[in-house]
Amino acid sequence: MESNIKDKVVVITGASSGMGEAAAKHLSALGATIVLGARRAERIEKLAKEIQENGGKALAIAVDVTQREQVKNLVDAAVEQFGRIDVILNNAGIMPLSTMDSLHVDEWDKMIDVNIKGVLNGIAAVLPYMKEQKSGQIINTSSVAGHKVFNGSAVYSATKYAVRALTEGLRMEVKPYNIRTTIVCPGAVKTELLEQITDVEVRKANEEYVGAVGISPDSFARVVAFAISQPEDVDINEIIFRPTSQEL
Ligand code: NDP
Numbered sequence: 001m002e003s004n005i006k007d008k009v010v011v012i013t014g015a016s017s018g019m020g021e022a023a024a025k026h027l028s029a030l031g032a033t034i035v036l037g038a039r040r041a042e043r044i045e046k047l048a049k050e051i052q053e054n055g056g057k058a059l060a061i062a063v064d065v066t067q068r069e070q071v072k073n074l075v076d077a078a079v080e081q082f083g084r085i086d087v088i089l090n091n092a093g094i095m096p097l098s099t100m101d102s103l104h105v106d107e108w109d110k111m112i113d114v115n116i117k118g119v120l121n122g123i124a125a126v127l128p129y130m131k132e133q134k135s136g137q138i139i140n141t142s143s144v145a146g147h148k149v150f151n152g153s154a155v156y157s158a159t160k161y162a163v164r165a166l167t168e169g170l171r172m173e174v175k176p177y178n179i180r181t182t183i184v185c186p187g188a189v190k191t192e193l194l195e196q197i198t199d200v201e202v203r204k205a206n207e208e209y210v211g212a213v214g215i216s217p218d219s220f221a222r223v224v225a226f227a228i229s230q231p232e233d234v235d236i237n238e239i240i241f242r243p244t245s246q247e248l
Pocket of ligand 1: 015094
């Protein structure tokens with residue numbers, strides 16, 4: 001089977017670490033052209049250089065996904081440089097877990113801004129191009145926490161449930177334009193995600209748990225590659241994956 005990844009132009013948000021970085025490397029090795037977005041410009045520039053040195057094509061554009069114009073600029077730059085956009089992986093996210101009664105209200109706002117509005121900004125930026133092309137794939141990172149709520153995850157889970165809801169609505173709406181939509185729901189993966197948890201107890205509990213059961217971000221990269229690699233008439237709409245040892 002043709003991989004259906006080679007030469008595709010793939011925009012990835014949250015490409016400076018963890019699962020976004022792993023996806024960028026893997027898809028590049030499979031022949032995709034990668035446009036890397038994140039706030040830490042030096043990290044994505046280094047990754048773009050690494051991809052280029054390995055014979056791949058990559059472009060790094062600093063972006064804060066909460067800023068609609070910046071996300072539009074990221075996608076516009078991809079099209080300007082490479083002529084089209086085939087896939088956006090709306091993957092940037094934050095997870096400052098806490099119980100609601102500790103009232104970390106600023107963190108609630110930030111999660112809503114990055115995890116929900118960031119994804120919406122990505123969708124808004126690519127839709128005009130993909131409608132015009134009559135092809136494209138929008139992949140949004142949700143979570144097992146987008147299916148289940150656990151101690152300290154109320155607001156984070158709410159944002160990840162929202163990602164599933166809006167992607168399912170989008171799936172139905174974009175049928176006339178031959179656009180595919182995919183929700184990816186990872187379980188515990190070892191990344192930098194826990195570093196923003198400010199509640200000491202919640203962070204400790206999560207570090208212990210992810211430390212014990214967490215798997216490599218390469219798992220995510222392979223799942224994303226699977227969804228993209230399907231023939232154009234096959235739309236992989238949702239994938240949940242977990243460490244084999246994860247009970248939740
Ligand atoms: P990381 O913390 O390693 O990566 C998060 C990425 O998001 C970074 O590249 C970061 O880049 C980017 N990011 C955060 N805020 C913004 C912003 N405002 N604008 C642009 N980019 C931003 O964690 P993961 O790789 O684990 O997270 C990736 C996704 O996976 C997230 O959506 C997360 O919720 C989800 N997820 C993670 C799981 C896990 O166990 N690790 C499980 C299930 C889902 P920068 O700081 O440079 O901007």
